[in-house]
Amino acid sequence: MEKELNLLKTFPPVNKEEWVQKATEDLKGADFDRKLVWKTYEGIPVQPFYTAEDTEGKQLPSEILNIEDPNHRTWNNYLQIEVADESEANRLAVKMIAFDATGILFILREPASTNLEILLKGLDLENLAVSFKTEKPSAQLIENYFNYCSSKSVALEKLTGFYQSDVLELLTTQGIKPEYTELAKILELTSKATKFYGLTIQSHAFADSGANIAQEIALVNNKLVEYITELTEVSELAIDEVFKNVLFHTAIGGDYFFEISKIRALRLVFQSIAAHYGVPQTTVQIVASSGLWTKSLFDPNVNLLRNTTEAMAAVLGGCDGLLIQPHDSSFQKPSDFSHRIALNVSNLLKGESHFDKVTDPSAGSYYIENLTDGLVEKALELFKEVESKNGFVKAFSSGFIPEIIQQSKAQKEKDITARKKVIVGTNKYPNLTEKVTVETIEKVADNTAVLQPQRASNAFDTLRLTTLKNFKETGNIPKVYLSCFGNLAMRKARATFAAEFFGIAGFQILGEHMYSAIEEAAKQAANSEGDIIVMCSSDQDYVSDGVEFATTFKSIAPEKQLVLAGYPADMVDSLKAAGVDSFIHVKTNAIEALSEYQNMLFEPSKTL
Known part of the structure; x- marks a missing residue:
């Protein structure tokens, strides 16, 4: 009979202090903190290792995360389609549904006059999360959509999806003064469709302009408070009605463990705000989509790998929807093939990696639990500071928000320029034989009053394109x-x-x-x-x-x-x-x- 092996009894327990002492010995007396502890862009100290002692006496984030259905894990696999022609957009939607797209986000140029009969032809509205994005709010679009659904005998309570027209996003990127009356009309309509969310709040302008994660979490919640204040003032909407319409659309970055923690921390900060308003609702829908900041122009196939790790982080963090942009979408119109490959990232995470089998797989991880705590703490500090400056709009218009994001961006660019932060194929490991068809890239305007979403690789892209331009002109x-x-x-x-x-x-x-x-x-x-x-x-x-x-x-x-x-x-x-x-x-x-x-x-x- 084989003897039972019990490793916990075989080896004596070692506490964290003993590990630190051993590491210090190996460092030959060098300072442990200076050598092995580093700080994130948010100022959070990261230890070289974590043990159970790091969670003792704490209420773990996983214990207070309110997940809508803890016994069932799934997420919508979104496809984004820019609608220039309704027939072509419908063709692409129908084709990609066959490749397991379970949600479509239509970007509309002329929302009120969009022909929904053509755009939505053949789509199963009860089982497909149909969503819309417009630059400016259009209550007429939502009314037309709901009427269309009624004509197809689809009840409003069966609809899923969201409507995105973030007027505060326009303030941050274009300086357009927000107007809330039309958005309030939309929420009055979408309140009748309990799983169709009318107030989508984005974080992309922050993330793609170089903001750190704590800033992204804080500022998207500052936007929420601004919306609550303004929408209840211009309409008869109750605060709980606004909360029920909220969906966060967050960008996914490239720092794997931090992005897992970000989505968890985003929920916890939202829960704190809901509790402050006395709203019993403590869950929020989160759609995560690829950010522009982390993508490269050169060696773009590396974006396939970036998309995969970013999608993994979003899913492990607990997103409700996943929108992976095609790997070449940051510099050209994606092909059907590019869209299909992007959709397959989600399919592989479900079908082969079985990420849909566990609700919160990072629960209990000493590192992720502590990192989530750190992000919540830093985000709430900034959130309160912005509110002390009379809210999001005042803090942005005064230059406070653009300034702190610029400071974060400068830190990141310093590391990228020194190649401490690696962008594979761009600032390190370039493909010297690569042939590109892109000749110019959009220049980032020198306007510190608004945010400037861009690729982190922008300066390096410009360098290489300058060389290619000279070659084209002179040989x-x-x-x-x-x-x-x-x-x-x-x-x-x-x-x-x-x-x-x-x-x-x-x-x-x-x-x-x-x-x-x-x-x-x-x-x-x-x-x-x-x-x-x-x-x-x-x-x-x-x-x-x-x-x-x-x-x-x-x-x-x-x-x-x-x-x-x-x-x-x-x-x-x-x-x-x-x-x-x-x-x-x-x-x-x-x-x-x-x-x-x-x-x-x-x-x-x-x-x-």
């Missing part, structure tokens, strides 16, 4: 020659770094060229096709041979740029005096440096 492209000598490991590492550094701007890399003799290396580099020559070796080799290389090289090719990969601090002045023009290293601001190389090499008189 020339900057060539980078990597001259490698000395220590094998370091010359390879720095050559790889340099190739990637210049590759993200679309420069042509002529390859790694290895030499044992410094004079030969310098002469071959000077006589090469390269416009930029990069010395690649160790700091020790730069000390012994760097000056000789630079002197020899500049005596032959003084017009070419000589760059050194690394930064041997003690030698910088002597290397510059010998002819080194610039240095590239991990702390280099890639955008500034590469822009300077482009400005220098793309002069009209310069023949590359």
